[in-house]
Amino acid sequence: MALTGLQIFKLLPKTNCGECSVPTCMAFAMKLAAKNADLAACPYASDAAKTTIGAASKPPIRLVKIGPADNEVLVGNETVLFRHDKTFVHPTAFAVAFSDAEPLMESCHEIASVRDYCLERVGETLQLNLVLVDNQSEEVKPFVDLIRTAAGGTGKGLILRSSNLEALEAGLQVLEGDRPLIHAATPENAEQIAALALKYNAPLVACAKTLDELVALTTKLAALGVKDIVLDMPADNSAASLQHNTIIRKTALKNNFEPLGYPIMNFLNGDDLPSLVADASTFICKYSSILVLNRMDLSLLLPLMMLRQNIYTDPQKPIQVEPKVYPIGEPGTDSPVVVTTNFSLTYFLVSGEIENSGVPAHLVVVETEGMSVLTGWAAGKFTGAKVAAAIKASGLQEQIKCRKVIIPGYVSQISGEVEEGLPGWEVLVGPGEAIDIAAYMKRQVGR
Ligand code: SF4
Numbered sequence: 001m002a003l004t005g006l007q008i009f010k011l012l013p014k015t016n017c018g019e020c021s022v023p024t025c026m027a028f029a030m031k032l033a034a035k036n037a038d039l040a041a042c043p044y045a046s047d048a049a050k051t052t053i054g055a056a057s058k059p060p061i062r063l064v065k066i067g068p069a070d071n072e073v074l075v076g077n078e079t080v081l082f083r084h085d086k087t088f089v090h091p092t093a094f095a096v097a098f099s100d101a102e103p104l105m106e107s108c109h110e111i112a113s114v115r116d117y118c119l120e121r122v123g124e125t126l127q128l129n130l131v132l133v134d135n136q137s138e139e140v141k142p143f144v145d146l147i148r149t150a151a152g153g154t155g156k157g158l159i160l161r162s163s164n165l166e167a168l169e170a171g172l173q174v175l176e177g178d179r180p181l182i183h184a185a186t187p188e189n190a191e192q193i194a195a196l197a198l199k200y201n202a203p204l205v206a207c208a209k210t211l212d213e214l215v216a217l218t219t220k221l222a223a224l225g226v227k228d229i230v231l232d233m234p235a236d237n238s239a240a241s242l243q244h245n246t247i248i249r250k251t252a253l254k255n256n257f258e259p260l261g262y263p264i265m266n267f268l269n270g271d272d273l274p275s276l277v278a279d280a281s282t283f284i285c286k287y288s289s290i291l292v293l294n295r296m297d298l299s300l301l302l303p304l305m306m307l308r309q310n311i312y313t314d315p316q317k318p319i320q321v322e323p324k325v326y327p328i329g330e331p332g333t334d335s336p337v338v339v340t341t342n343f344s345l346t347y348f349l350v351s352g353e354i355e356n357s358g359v360p361a362h363l364v365v366v367e368t369e370g371m372s373v374l375t376g377w378a379a380g381k382f383t384g385a386k387v388a389a390a391i392k393a394s395g396l397q398e399q400i401k402c403r404k405v406i407i408p409g410y411v412s413q414i415s416g417e418v419e420e421g422l423p424g425w426e427v428l429v430g431p432g433e434a435i436d437i438a439a440y441m442k443r444q445v446g447r
Contacts, residue, residue: 003033003056008053012028012042012045012049013044022043023381049103060252061078061106062228063077064203064229064263065228067180068157072157073153074261076089080253081250082189091312092290092291094293095128095131095159096130097131100135100146101136107146111131114128115155122309123321129157130156130159131156132161133158134344135171136161138163140346143167144170147175151178157180159181162179168182169196172202173200179201181204182203182205183207184204184232190221190224195224203228206229207234208216210233214233214248218231218259218260220296228266231264242283245286246286264288264290265290267291268291273297280293281303281307284308284311293322317370318343319343319370320345321348321365323365325363325396329358337362337398337406339364343375347363357437357439363394364396373410384416384418388420391422403424405425406444409429409432
């Protein structure tokens with residue numbers, strides 16, 4: 001049960017020492033109530049306060065760990081309904097499904113492509129996370145063979161989907177210690193599957209057709225001792241799934257309703273690519289912790305990887321690159337200096353376009369706390385004085401003969417200040433849009 005800020009305040013020492021980085025105990029209590037702080041930040045909290053507040057402030061969505069220790073996937077631990085309220089914590093894990101009713105040799109090739117899939121974007125590596133092995137044959141041997149192939153061939157965590165208890169146990173024995181996610185406990189088989197989950201220390205999916213059934217099922221599983229649960233509520237269409245996901249997450253977060261306080265998984269169905277992308281995008285935004293893709297399709301993965309990266313980036317901490325000098329091409333002493341901010345997306349766009357131009361340059365990335373050019377300028381983080389100071393600190397003045405510096409077109413107003421800070425330099429105003437940089441570099445500098 002959630003505590004109010006006032007209730008938490010009564011349990012704190014009330015000395016206002018400020019060691020928790022907040023000036024007063026009341027302010028700290030308010031942050032705890034909003035789940036924006038950790039009680040561990042107060043070194044003087046009593047054991048009684050730790051017990052009471054700790055229980056009340058634990059994340060309303062349980063953190064569930066899936067897969068082998070060296071390739072573990074974490075899902076859950078979310079605290080907000082909307083990304084802009086704070087941040088979403090653990091990105092939706094993408095799983096690709098394979099059926100043991102298909103010839104094993106055919107699956108091998110696609111399993112390898114799951115392992116090898118890798119997309120580099122704004123300095124991050126985006127990959128697939130899990131493999132679902134589906135016991136459609138309902139037999140033990142093909143299921144176990146596919147499990148061995150998928151685990152050995154990818155090193156990724158597995159989801160074992162079967163209604164055959166014997167096949168499930170055989171698969172769990174193969175993966176003992178690797179924490180595969182078991183799919184699924186239902187109202188009909190809860191006791192037997194819970195026993196397997198406890199025996200093999202594996203997380204377990206609770207699958208039910210209605211919310212009432214799901215609540216009853218998770219309550220029963222928790223009473224049996226199963227702690228790591230993932231929710232699956234199959235629906236006829238994506239609109240119904242969206243409604244279920246929203247109700248589940250809202251009830252768990254707003255009402256601290258423990259029977260629904262678990263990560264959610266969804267399955268993609270169908271063949272129409274635009275519909276698959278639309279459905280998957282909906283689930284990524286609204287509140288799928290595990291999304292099972294029904295095929296390995298690069299044209300499906302690209303938009304989903306990018307959307308997931310965007311949604312699960314902390315809005316309060318933009319992705320940044322290190323502020324320093326980046327040589328683009330093989331710049332020499334006659335190569336110009338280009339400046340930009342350390343917002344990752346800006347850096348990769350600008351550096352890519354300079355590279356496209358074929359004109360080598362020294363790219364000086366200025367510390368703007370991850371803000372883009374215009375935002376950084378408006379916040380006073382990307383001023384002429386800062387640009388001049390960054391170039392001076394870089395040591396380029398001593399290393400190169402060229403005295404041309406190109407600033408972004410959107411901040412042409414800082415050119416005078418840059419000139420003042422860098423006597424003897426010619427300040428050129430480059431294009432506003434990154435897409436025009438290549439042509440500009442060839443026209444103005446490469447001639
Ligand atoms: S560290 Fe503890 S006692 Fe000190 S101000 Fe913060 S909450 Fe109060």
